[in-house]
Amino acid sequence: MAITRRAALGGMTALLAGLPLAGPGDMALAETRARAGALGLKITGLKTFLVAPRSIFVKVYTNQGLTGLGVAIQTSKEMATAAAIMECERVLVGRDPTRIESLWNELYQTPRWRGGPLTAAISALDIAFWDILGQALGAPIYTLLGGAGATRLRIYGSTMDMTPAIFEAQKAQGITATRVQAPKGSIPQMIATTRRWREIVGPDHHLAVHMDGTMPTRDALQYLHGVEDLNLLWVEEPIQMDDIEDWAHLRAHTTTALATGERVLTKWGFAPYLNRHLIDFAQPDLAACGGITEARKIAALCEANRIQIAPHGPHETAGALANFHLDASTTAFYAQEVRDYTSQFELDLHEGQTPKIVNGFCELSDRPGLGTVLNEAVAAKRPYQPLTRSSEGRAF
Incomplete structure (x- = not known):
């Protein structure tokens, strides 16, 4: 007989009978997998959905009627x-x-080639597998990961510029940390702009700067030196990730906090940044780095090295919820990047099962699995158009 969401929820008591639970967050992962294995679930097929501007979804279908939802990100390589x-x-x-x-x-291990779209594909499938497991057991993914350390998760705001009006609006939303897009102009001009931002937000607001990895190492170091007294939360991606020794050079010559990771893949990619303490904040993208399974291991490396984690979060609802499940289950979590989830399209796409952000915090949902669905008819209303990044301009 097929297992529906309602049946999965209604059968929780029987399904979990005998599990050594002290509370909803104490389910042993081995026991969880054993119970799930007894259900006889088998994958019957996959289907992908490309939604403008850059969302890549997958549905994983099973013989028991449960469908897992996953999401990948790989800008300009969606197809x-x-x-x-x-x-x-x-x-x-x-x-x-x-x-x-x-x-x-x-x-991951069997194919001869790895990285890029291949790892992003695994990320999407992995998220969908966790969604199926959670639905089958009637539990949110964060419960299966060891339980939530908190029911609310701190967020940080993002803006292209910082003005008094923007700052007041963010304060009214309960936001206590803001990341601002890279200042423009020469290095002295960039430093002066960052100082102006600090004056606007005052000494106590957590102010971060996002650089997009576009600066030469020499210029990045000059900028980092010039803002050392501003007590920035972090400077994100001051340089590219092509040469780990460039990061070692930055780390050795500045006290400004550094962050990176949205384009770093797997625990092996993160290991040198974390084990050598080259960054202060790790920013994995769960839809690219290997999914929830791999992000848990990256988070564990962060914990071992006393480095905090602030996952990359430009995603719509499905990607955001994957982040929240990880955030809730790791002591390394610092704050989560978010976006607006209140547009009518977003609400329709996920049938109202969207994240709730209140007074500067994400509120955890107790819905089983990932905690949302994808409406295919709504997705079809916004067909994907290929995106191109070029030196002449970026489409996204």
């Missing part, structure tokens, strides 16, 4: 990522989606 997801279908059909660790390793 390649969708194709990479579907390449996995022939490997996954007939497999148990609750054997998440085993499937992750097979999808």
